[in-house]
Amino acid sequence: MPLAGKRIVLGVCGSIAAYKAAGLCSKLVQAGAEVDVILTASAQEFITPFTFRSLTGRPVFTSMFEPVTDQREEHVSLARAADLILIAPASASTIARLTYGLADDMLSLTVLASRAPVLIAPAMDSQMWEAPATHENVETLKRRGVNFVGPAVGRLASGNVGAGRLEDTETILGAVKAILARNGDLAGYRIVVSAGGTREPLDPVRFIGNRSSGKMGYALAEAGRDRGAHVTLVSASTGLPAPYGVDLVPAETVADMRAAVLAASANADALIMAAGVSDFRPAEPAPEKLKKGAADLILQLVKTEDFFHEAPGHLVKVAFAAETQDVIENARRKPQTHGRLDLICANDVSATDAGFGADTNRVSIIDASGAVEELPLLSKYEVAQRILDRMLPLLREKRR
Ligand SMILES: Cc1cc2nc3c(=O)[nH]c(=O)nc-3n(C[C@H](O)[C@H](O)[C@H](O)COP(=O)(O)O)c2cc1C
Secondary structure, eight states: OTTTTOEEEEEEOSSTTHHHHHHHHHHHHHTTOEEEEEEOTTGGGTSOHHHHHHHHSSOOBOOTTSOOOSSSOOTTHHHHHOSEEEEEEEOHHHHHHHHTTOOSSHHHHHHHHOOSOEEEEEOOOHHHHHSHHHHHHHHHHHHTTOEEOOOEEEEOTTSOEEEEEOOOHHHHHHHHHHHHGGGSTTTTOEEEEEESBOOEESSSSOEEOOSOOSHHHHHHHHHHHHTTOEEEEEEOOSSSOOOTTSEEEEOOSHHHHHHHHHHHHTTOSEEEEOSBOOSEEESSOOSSOOOOOSSOOOOOEEEOOOOGGGSOTTSEEEEEEEESSSHHHHHHTHHHHHOOOSEEEEEETTSSSSSTTOSEEOEEEEETTOOEEEOOSEEHHHHHHHHHHHHHHHHHHHHO
């Protein structure tokens, strides 16, 4: 679980978006965090402490003057124990209070008394967000090292359309993980990951593609980020949201992917090729849309160039082998086209619970000596973590 053992203070302010904090709180708990919720007085006009007590199984803080009990700690202990203070939604009023260093309620007191990183997810009407006072307060807080995520642009409760929507839950979670990963075991390493299925144009409206969804590569990018790596994700996937805190480089064709992967690899430490890279492309894409005539259409396909072997030799290199038969034997042949590989991740993509499009995968990791580690059926995120576990000693070895 990416947030196991992390203590997060979740501050909720008086905003119509306060109801979304319940979903966010639930996700934090599911990710393994211990969540202590503080509701401002105004927040309690929108949502009750009972909701958060039920979600976290822990006492919820609404006042700094509540008596200290076995369950209820001393007023600054939350501040000391926190690994991160997340304020979502953060009101204009609380942002102003934090800028001036006030400590007149439990939330502002906790922020002032803590040395933990602070992440603010503002939510307010666009006119409040764009007001000079708010703008200057946000700039001041950023200068002091406070992190912000959002607000997003969209329809607001007031009916206005503009900046001020609470950022979506997945993005806020990504920001939480990225901040908490700063001291992770991959901090200081740069990893390039390719993901998704390349698309080779047949004409301006059609392409030859493949079934790679990009989920495995995106899981690798997120897992790398969650351990502190700087991740560049070269993606041919069109349907997945960009993971927060990851450099996303879109690539459509094999040629695009080659250029982006080689450019990003020049100063990277590792390259993981999880993309479905087309082996063939139409010999001559038509400049205009092909019309349906009387005759059948015969396509001539030419082989695409393998480029993995062109990536710098200093990289830890990991390749995926998607196979439908003789999985291990076929995967072992990968170096014939890819050059030296540190790890080969073989998966049987004919299975319904693993491979393309699925959220789970069953991968065998083959190392440079040929030894095979068969992983059980795991979520793609867990598979990604296991691959990174295997890469870590190789990365450390190269740094020596
Ligand atoms: C219906 C309603 C919705 C509100 N929504 C917001 C909001 O989204 N963002 C905001 O900054 N203030 C909003 N306010 C105003 C805050 O609740 C008010 O400024 C309050 O003092 C904030 O206190 P707090 O920062 O301690 O939670 C809203 C007020 C009302 C009545």
